[in-house]
Amino acid sequence: MPHSISPETDNQNMDTVEETMADAPAKNDESQEGDNDITMEETNTLPGVVKEEEKMDVKLEEILAAADSDDEFPSSAPEPVRMNAADPEVMRTFYQRFFPWRYLFQWLNHSPTPTNDFGHREFAFTLQGDIYSRYNSFPSADLLRKDVLRLLPSRFEIGPVYTTNPRDRKTLRNSSAFKPLSKELCFDIDLTDYDDIRTCCDKANICNRCWQFITMAIKVVDVALREDFGFKHIMWVYSGRRGAHAWVCDKKARTMDDQKRRSIAGYLEVIRGGAQSGKKVNVWRPLHPHLSRSLNILAPHFQEDVLEAQDPWASSERAEHLLSLLPDKALNESLRKKWDSSPGRASTSKWADIDSLARSGGGSKNLDTKALLDAKQDIVLEYTYPRLDIEVSKKLNHLLKSPFVVHPGTGRVCVPIDTRKLEDFDPLGVPTVQGLLEEIDSWKGDDEDGSEDKAKNLQDWEKTSLRPYVEYFRSFVLALMKDERDPKIKREREEGQAMEF
Amino acid sequence: MLRQDINRIDPKRRNVVDYRKKQFAEPTYKETEYPHRLNFYETPPTADITLEQFEQWAIDRLRVLAELEACSFRNYSPAETAAHMKPLLEKYLPLDSNSSSSTKLSAERQKDHYSHFILRLAFASTEDLRRRFSRVETTLFRLRLAEDTARERNAFIQSLNLDWEPVAEDERNKYFAELSATSGSRKGEEETAWYKVDWERVPDLVEARRVFLRAGKAYVPSKELPSMVTAEFTKRLDRALELTARALPRLDEDDRLTPILDHLSKNFVTPDAGYFSSAVAGAEITARNIDNLSSHFPLCMQHLHRSLRRDAHLKHYGRLQYSLFLKGIGLNLEESLIFWRTSFHKITDDTFNKEYRYQVRYAYGDVGGDSNRRGGGSSPFSCQKILMEHPPGPGEAHGCPYRHFNLENLTSLLQQVGVSDRSVLQGVKEDKENQKFHMACNRVFEYVHKNELKKAKDEGIMTAAELETIVHPNKYFERSYLLKNLGKSNNGDDVKMEGF
Ligand SMILES: [Zn+2]
16 A cells, blocks of 8 residues: 555554565556657656657647756756656655645644654655664754755655654653554545455556545535534645645544444445455445435436446446346346447446336346345445545554645646545646646746746745645634634633632 | 551552542441442442451352353353352352342341452453452442342432433433444333443443443443443452452551462462362372372373373473462372372473473462462363364363363273273364363263262262352362272262361
């Protein structure tokens, strides 16, 4: 799993720097539909080939621009090799100029002035040569930034807040005094878990068609967390390649023990079992309100994004899987006959055939319509309901990749996803580290009022396409800090009153 | 005198738990009244009881708890457990309902109340004991709650003053569809009452999607009340046990109570499988006799013994599992040290003293912290522990062969110890496939002792209860030894709870 590290419970033999297997960046991130997804290796080494193959590609201009603009770089700019996202120099520039340290600090600290929420928080770095360094902690955002600039990790992860400073864990006389106290409730959805139902791409590849699975998953999980559990501060973050993470930051969520995390995970988990397990959905009737609500959300996606876009039962082999999920043998026989006689029949039609044949007496004499309806609901759920990597959610001390780091394979920044404009989110269009370097180099400061003074006050990220994402993050963090602060103010006020008497 | 002894718990608990009320609390020692059959055990007892009662009541409760734990290990369903426990509960810990005609209600409830607190004191010392005590007490509570009449149960729940907000009618109407989807009731029986609680209070119901959730509140149908009450019972008991544990070191040593408490906790360590007695009458349990005795050992211990003889060494968990077993059959510390020293014949005295001696002494409670000494060291592993904890790695000989060996190696080991009957091996294979490892072990036991078992049954020497499924290696040894020596020893009575 690329962005989830199993919790390390035994810290006796932990060294500050540990080696683990870092996931190898997938070599080929190019999708089949020419949907403007180009790996950086290609832009560097094979621009000509890309140009010829990616006809009408919106990225073409950028590639040409990148090639052309090499000459225009100021002499201080790094060599063109910097275009590799794994290049330490690229990462240095990124961390120095673009990474929103201040908001990351406020996000984790819940207050503008440093507290243990930040100081006792574990950071884990993935360093050059697949070295994995755990239990780092920092008193302030600036010290974190300094260390990141010194070590230039290809990415870093965020762990829990501990009872004591993680760096001091070995000097404690009593090792049981070092315990994780709190961490955001996290969710991880990854498109590789959809490989048995998506037909457009597989493995590390994604396109905008299969991204819809993530879109519907976010809708279903987000609404459950808000309406059912009452959480307010939920941030969804693009994982940089083929999935999304959720960070539930409410204080109530952060302080939950593993049992509570497990029960939320269980509440949300519907799809169970691996490739060989057959029926993956087994739910009680009547459907739990969470499930009927989810079905309402998912039904239109099932029609458009699954049946039409994925055509999941095109082959007779896949159609057999559909039949295996239907309860009436006689009806299955009629369906099989019909589909065999019209090869290539679209999944949309096949889905409609179920009802029409059932209605016209294609099923057994005493066809159980209730069982058929239930089975159809289960099928909709199997093909649309979020597939969560539930282990990430169950453990308080699980680490998860930080927002705004760069995915080393794609160069894309792990930006937050604005759920108000969820449908508009384009995973292939998010800023890449290479793109950002170009944008900042070509920035003239003339987009709005062109005032020199204003331009000087701008942060580098404000001059690039990263801006809306950082601004979204900022407003998220401000709202979170406000909620954390308010109870305190109230208490102080009460105490103040008591003093007067 | 004794009254004060029991009160040792009382003021301290009140200090911690009810510090706010402390100034208002009246230190009266009036008779506790028991309006309800069930008890949340929130108030420690205050009245006088005799030393005899103190011990007897605790032992009686311990029998019940030990048997409950055995039921859970045998995977009994709640109904099976209830049926199995009924005669035991009637004998040792009867608890009649208000509506019964019993004249002993108060006495029964007092015994239930006191015995709970005595055992709480005895079993607060280690985390393991606390966890197990909490688990079986919860099982007992759940069982009793289930057999309460609806009216008495509701009266009891009302008396607890739990802050569960009843769902008002307008809200019930507003969420009519959602609530009926989660009521889980069969047609005909309409759920009418709902309670609203923070969802964190009912994590199990949330996880299983058995409650409707809205804005962090769980809407719990009244039929789920027993499970909520039980969860609350466990939560409070766990907290109370923590507090008792912290208070323990401060308790004055009492010459008469300390040995009783020690003894109780020691015997709770093993009853896991209903296993109480350690020494078997008439057996010569010495270092030099272990080779002879090993024919009575269950397969796991035979394997450890054979590995030890073959390699003159056992790794850590193997030493632990085996030395505690030997301690359980009655090998004393001195003999144990001799046994291990002579068994590890390839190493020097110096190495032995440096690396192994301490562990043996620790197992006997001869060294280690207060709680280790108080508990008499570690207790022999039950089958459950051997099956569930620390599966053996490469080069390790501990664990349960029925679980941790592959079929081929298991069959070969069984043949080496003389079990080659095809139908038995076939049965073991099926048990293993069905993950019924203790069934396999009992199957082998029955085969090896088939003649003796027949005799014992025919002559009525051992009762059915004494021939129940073995779920503890020490029980295996004990029963094996007794059966093989049926003619020599007088009868099976020697086995009974001699520890007390
Ligand atoms: Zn795709």
